[in-house]
Amino acid sequence: xxxxxxxxxxxxxxxxxxxxxxxxxxxxxxxxxxxxxxxxxxxxxxxxxxxxxxxxxxxxxxxxxxxxxxxxxxxxxxxxxxxxxxxxxxxxxxxxxxxxxxxxxxxxxxxxxxxxxxxxxxxxxxxxxxxxxxxxxxxxxxxxxxxxxxxxxxxxxxxxxxxxxxxxxxxxxxxxxxxxxxxxxxxxxxxxxxxxxxxxxxxxxxxxxxxxxxxxxxxxxxxxxxxxxxxxxxxxxxxxxxxxxxxxxxxxxxxxxxxxxxxxxxxxxxxxxxxxxx
Numbered sequence: 094x095x096x097x098x099x100x101x102x103x104x105x106x107x108x109x110x111x112x113x114x115x116x117x118x119x120x121x122x123x124x125x126x127x128x129x130x131x132x133x134x135x136x137x138x139x140x141x142x143x144x145x146x147x148x149x150x151x152x153x154x155x156x157x158x159x160x161x162x163x164x165x166x167x168x169x170x171x172x173x174x175x176x177x178x179x180x181x182x183x184x185x186x187x188x189x190x191x192x193x194x195x196x197x198x199x200x201x202x203x204x205x206x207x208x209x210x211x212x213x214x215x216x217x218x219x220x221x222x223x224x225x226x227x228x229x230x231x232x233x234x235x236x237x238x239x240x241x242x243x244x245x246x247x248x249x250x251x252x253x254x255x256x257x258x259x260x261x262x263x264x265x266x267x268x269x270x271x272x273x274x275x276x277x278x279x280x281x282x283x284x285x286x287x288x289x290x291x292x293x294x295x296x297x298x299x300x301x302x303x304x305x306x307x308x309x310x311x312x313x314x315x316x317x318x319x320x321x322x323x324x325x326x327x328x329x330x331x332x333x334x335x336x337x338x339x340x341x342x343x344x345x346x347x348x349x350x351x352x353x354x355x356x357x358x359x360x361x362x363x364x365x366x367x368x369x370x371x
Contacts, residue, residue, distance in 0.1 A: 102174040103177075106174055107174060107177040107178055107181055111324050114181060114185045114186075115321060115323070115324040118189040118320050122196075123139065125193050125196065126196070126312075129197065133200055137313065138313060139313055141317065143314075146318040146321065147318060149317065150319070150325070152306075152357070153323065160326070161330065164327070164330055167180050171278045171284055176279075176284055179284040179288060182288070183286065184289070184291075185320075185323060186292075187288065188295070188320070189296070189323075190289075190293050190296065191293045191297040192296045194296075195297055196316065206368045207369065209304070209368060210365045212304070213361045215263075216361060217302060217357075217361035218257075218264055218358070219267060219302065220354040221260075222264050223354050224352075225351070227354065228249060228250045228347065229250075242344070246344070246348055249355075253355070300316075302357050302361055303319075304364070305357075305361050305364040306357075306360075
């Protein structure tokens with residue numbers, strides 16, 4: 094018979110840990126940038142502006158629909174406070190590691206225009222694919238919405254489907270599988286490893302897609318916003334996984350998230366054109 098967990102174990106420990114892990118990762122990011130500035134000719138600013146944090150947080154939350162569903166499904170398949178701790182640490186580390194790797198690559202190779210262009214182009218393709226996935230959620234419960242909204246979503250989906258079909262052979266190698274397999278609950282370390290893998294790949298893809306923004310925002314503040322956005326998403330999922338998933342699957346939110354993905358992807362391709370001299 095399963096023993097009911099105390100409120101302290103089931104909620105307080107995971108929630109406090111979420112904040113602690115986020116703070117630790119921000120400190121690790123500060124350390125990475127400080128180390129990178131030793132080797133580069135132009136320093137990355139360590140100044141923090143609220144507007145940069147807000148931009149990073151907003152974009153992350155707008156584009157994390159599938160990720161929220163993935164984490165929520167992991168939680169539903171692996172209950173208990175230890176599993177929550179594993180999922181929190183794993184997803185936070187994975188998201189941060191992907192972000193830091195792209196920051197490292199961008200810092201050292203931003204002067205190699207063709208390599209930076211290739212990185213941004215691949216990230217743009219990933220963003221287009223994730224945008225199409227968001228539109229699937231927008232169509233699930235759109236019966237209560239006006240006809241023009243439904244037509245807009247359908248048209249947007251048809252265009253994205255054709256674009257993504259052209260690049261499907263490439264995308265299958267760089268886009269992670271977000272499905273959670275049905276099976277026995279995992280132990281702490283295997284669950285932590287699984288929780289790390291998907292966010293790490295998504296962190297690589299997403300932050301590479303954000304590279305064009307680095308011309309107008311402070312990288313450090315923007316990355317802090319991304320970390321805080323992940324922390325807020327985890328907190329909401331801890332408090333109520335089912336309600337949070339229903340919220341992010343709202344047709345309007347799903348559609349706006351897809352538009353945000355496409356906007357970042359198009360911006361990235363424009364930046365690619367500039368980099369290669371078109």
